[in-house]
Amino acid sequence: MHKPSAEKTGCPQPSEVKPFLFDGHCPYCASFDEEKFLANPHPSLFVLYGLITRHLKTFYRLFDGDLVLALVMCEIWHYNIGRYFDRTGTESAPNDLTDPEKRQKLLPPCNAYSISQVLGVPSETVRRKVRKLVDKGWVLRSKDGELIAAREVEKVFSPAITVEAMGEFLSAARHVIAMVEK
Numbered sequence: 001m002h003k004p005s006a007e008k009t010g011c012p013q014p015s016e017v018k019p020f021l022f023d024g025h026c027p028y029c030a031s032f033d034e035e036k037f038l039a040n041p042h043p044s045l046f047v048l049y050g051l052i053t054r055h056l057k058t059f060y061r062l063f064d065g066d067l068v069l070a071l072v073m074c075e076i077w078h079y080n081i082g083r084y085f086d087r088t089g090t091e092s093a094p095n096d097l098t099d100p101e102k103r104q105k106l107l108p109p110c111n112a113y114s115i116s117q118v119l120g121v122p123s124e125t126v127r128r129k130v131r132k133l134v135d136k137g138w139v140l141r142s143k144d145g146e147l148i149a150a151r152e153v154e155k156v157f158s159p160a161i162t163v164e165a166m167g168e169f170l171s172a173a174r175h176v177i178a179m180v181e182k
Contacts, residue, residue: 017090021082032180044179051172055165062156068121072129075115076139077149083108100151109146
């Protein structure tokens with residue numbers, strides 16, 4: 001069965017992050033002709049997995065070979081930023097999220113236990129990883145021990161790595177779309 005592309009179905013939120021909050025995705029934009037894809041999946045999977053592999057290598061390097069540390073950091077950041085977007089939207093993000101004081105006040109914190117549950121990693125392992133992230137200055141602890149991704153972690157990735165990653169993602173996405181729609 002052919003499923004129309006997002007453009008043809010009229011995605012109601014093409015420039016919003018709302019569909020991606022809480023590990024979601026946009027069902028309009030995710031639709032594609034599955035039969036056509038499954039008839040020859042290797043070219044698009046090659047492009048997709050190549051992109052994923054390049055980014056895993058970058059994380060491996062930036063986190064000194066500790067991919068669990070990278071996952072914990074990403075989950076803390078994703079939780080904080082996602083809950084912020086859910087509460088306030090994205091319009092004031094450039095002002096709020098680059099100012100360390102505003103950031104710490106406005107980002108909803110998470111805790112090591114919830115990170116452990118989401119990742120399926122033992123709580124003690126997450127606590128050890130969080131201590132490393134705090135020591136690096138990438139995670140801040142609130143007075144009651146809750147966790148907030150520090151602006152410092154974004155500085156490690158921005159702008160060079162994030163701009164490069166976005167270019168690679170858009171390139172891969174455009175090629176995969178062309179492959180599954182032809």
